[in-house]
Amino acid sequence: MSEVRRVYMDNSATTPVDPEVKEEMMRFFSEEYGNASQMYSLGQNANVALILARERVASLIGAKSTNEIIFNSGGTEGDNTALKGIVLNRKNEKKHLITSEIEHPAILNTSKYLEKSGIKVTYLPVDEFGLVSLEDLKNAITKETALVSIMHANNEIGTIEPIKEMAEITHDAGAVFHTDAVQTVGKIPVDVEELGVDLLSISSHKLYGPKGVGVLYKKQGTRLEPLMHGGGHEKGFRSGTENISGIVGLGKAAELAEKHLPQEQAKLTKMRDKLIDQFLKVKDTRLNGHRTKRLPHNANISFKYVEGEAMILRLDAQGIYASTGSACSTKKLSASHVLLAIGLRPEIAHGSLRLTLGRWTTDDDIDYTLKVVPEVVKDLREMSAYRKDTEEFVMSLKDEGHDDH
Amino acid sequence: MLYSKKVMEHFSKPQNVGLIEDADGRGIVGNPVCGDTMEITIKVKDDKIEDIKFRTFGCASAIATSSMTTVMAKGKTLVEGLAMTRDDVANELQGLPSHKMHCSNLAVDALHKAIEDYQKKKNEK
Numbered sequence: 001m002s003e004v005r006r007v008y009m010d011n012s013a014t015t016p017v018d019p020e021v022k023e024e025m026m027r028f029f030s031e032e033y034g035n036a037s038q039m040y041s042l043g044q045n046a047n048v049a050l051i052l053a054r055e056r057v058a059s060l061i062g063a064k065s066t067n068e069i070i071f072n073s074g075g076t077e078g079d080n081t082a083l084k085g086i087v088l089n090r091k092n093e094k095k096h097l098i099t100s101e102i103e104h105p106a107i108l109n110t111s112k113y114l115e116k117s118g119i120k121v122t123y124l125p126v127d128e129f130g131l132v133s134l135e136d137l138k139n140a141i142t143k144e145t146a147l148v149s150i151m152h153a154n155n156e157i158g159t160i161e162p163i164k165e166m167a168e169i170t171h172d173a174g175a176v177f178h179t180d181a182v183q184t185v186g187k188i189p190v191d192v193e194e195l196g197v198d199l200l201s202i203s204s205h206k207l208y209g210p211k212g213v214g215v216l217y218k219k220q221g222t223r224l225e226p227l228m229h230g231g232g233h234e235k236g237f238r239s240g241t242e243n244i245s246g247i248v249g250l251g252k253a254a255e256l257a258e259k260h261l262p263q264e265q266a267k268l269t270k271m272r273d274k275l276i277d278q279f280l281k282v283k284d285t286r287l288n289g290h291r292t293k294r295l296p297h298n299a300n301i302s303f304k305y306v307e308g309e310a311m312i313l314r315l316d317a318q319g320i321y322a323s324t325g326s327a328c329s330t331k332k333l334s335a336s337h338v339l340l341a342i343g344l345r346p347e348i349a350h351g352s353l354r355l356t357l358g359r360w361t362t363d364d365d366i367d368y369t370l371k372v373v374p375e376v377v378k379d380l381r382e383m384s385a386y387r388k389d390t391e392e393f394v395m396s397l398k399d400e401g402h403d404d405h
Numbered sequence: 406m407l408y409s410k411k412v413m414e415h416f417s418k419p420q421n422v423g424l425i426e427d428a429d430g431r432g433i434v435g436n437p438v439c440g441d442t443m444e445i446t447i448k449v450k451d452d453k454i455e456d457i458k459f460r461t462f463g464c465a466s467a468i469a470t471s472s473m474t475t476v477m478a479k480g481k482t483l484v485e486g487l488a489m490t491r492d493d494v495a496n497e498l499q500g501l502p503s504h505k506m507h508c509s510n511l512a513v514d515a516l517h518k519a520i521e522d523y524q525k526k527k528n529e530k
């Protein structure tokens with residue numbers, strides 16, 4: 001088994017820590033372990049490291065001031081803080097939140113929670129490519145709207161949303177704009193001033209940094225209620241002794257991302273297009289997401305008549321790590337909400353394969369994937385009972401209703 | 406690992422895959438919730454299941470239960486085949502994850518339908 005080649009094609013789930021990041025972090029466990037709040041030199045060394053990390057992240061996203069960088073525990077916390085911190089803070093004036101149907105659960109489940117406490121939430125639909133319509137936003141937004149939160153790019157299908165335009169519409173209506181940029185920061189140029197956003201979530205482990213650390217960018221002057229109350233760290237917006245090693249790692253990861261971004265974006269886009277073009281030559285396949293308004297490292301393909309979990313496990317046996325939006329791969333047994341939102345029928349969502357490339361993906365990896373995936377698809381199709389001649393029967397089953405359970 | 410060794414064995418190397426072209430009985434069942442579909446064809450001789458093949462659209466556990474069902478049913482009498490249950494198949498596979506029990510373990514139903522199909526055709530003759 002040990003000679004099986006390993007190809008990691010799941011960089012949107014998480015990324016390996018860059019060795020340069022790890023090296024920079026190591027010092028901050030047992031040597032520079034000081035508490036950044038302390039006056040003595042050991043504490044101040046930690047504080048200096050914190051300042052540098054803040055500068056590096058601010059530079060990567062074009063923040064005007066390092067005061068706009070709030071370190072936290074990751075994307076989930078950033079999303080929670082943005083939604084609860086804005087909406088609950090304005091609850092007496094405004095009781096409306098707008099988001100989209102294809103957000104990450106960190107946004108969707110937080111929105112559902114806010115609904116329970118009396119907030120009205122509008123979930124904007126998306127078109128067949130996963131794009132939110134500006135018209136829909138204009139129609140949904142009112143004087144009652146406190147916050148609009150739309151993700152910069154979707155983690156499953158890679159569609160990049162028109163954030164700049166949506167932020168403008170939002171500001172014209174007097175509301176605050178947040179974007180979950182967990183999938184874009186470090187992958188495509190992200191400039192908070194250019195985008196015009198008030199709040200933006202970042203997660204370190206998606207850009208070759210450690211897990212459990214992230215940033216909420218907060219434009220200066222934006223009123224926000226913290227999620228964590230305590231000793232007043234991060235200008236009072238996120239109390240708790242700073243995760244120095246993690247923050248140092250994220251800072252280094254941000255620096256490397258800024259340095260590598262242009263070449264990486266070009267390299268990954270080329271690899272992605274090769275994958276997509278070749279897969280679309282396989283019979284009965286479709287691309288999920290937008291052809292060009294798309295993350296450079298995301299390819300999401302549905303192979304009809306094949307089920308995703310079986311595909312993932314067959315690929316694993318051949319050393320390829322990938323993911324699927326198939327219902328069967330989850331305990332809930334419901335297909336991906338994103339694939340359903342772009343209008344896929346459940347059995348097509350079933351056959352989806354997401355490949356997400358990264359810093360260390362090679363041309364050989366792409367060629368190997370292009371060789372193995374069609375073989376696995378062919379093999380599973382040969383044993384599939386869902387095929388052209390049984391299609392009518394399978395569809396007739398759908399009509400019995402499709403309850404969630 | 407989510408699945409038992411036995412499930413992975415049958416998923417990786419499924420037995421009796423395919424379609425018997427001149428089958429004596431054919432059964433097809435599906436799960437309306439997630440679209441899993443299983444088809445079983447049988448060849449019957451002297452009231453015994455002489456040959457059996459399956460085709461399945463579904464997850465690893467759907468494929469493994471189909472494969473195991475065919476292995477268990479081959480050589481059995483029709484009465485024994487009809488007596489087989491989903492639990493028998495799951496037990497032979499060293500168990501299935503609980504959330505997979507009802508959605509992917511349908512192959513026995515397809516077997517029963519194939520046997521009934523054979524019996525119906527025979528009575529019509």
Ligand SMILES: Cc1ncc(COP(=O)(O)O)c(C=O)c1O
Pocket residue numbers: 012013073074075076077079104106151153154155180182183203204205212214
């Ligand atoms: C779009 C998006 N938002 C939020 C998150 C959550 O980030 P974290 O894992 O850092 O909490 C993820 C990662 O899974 C994501 O892809």
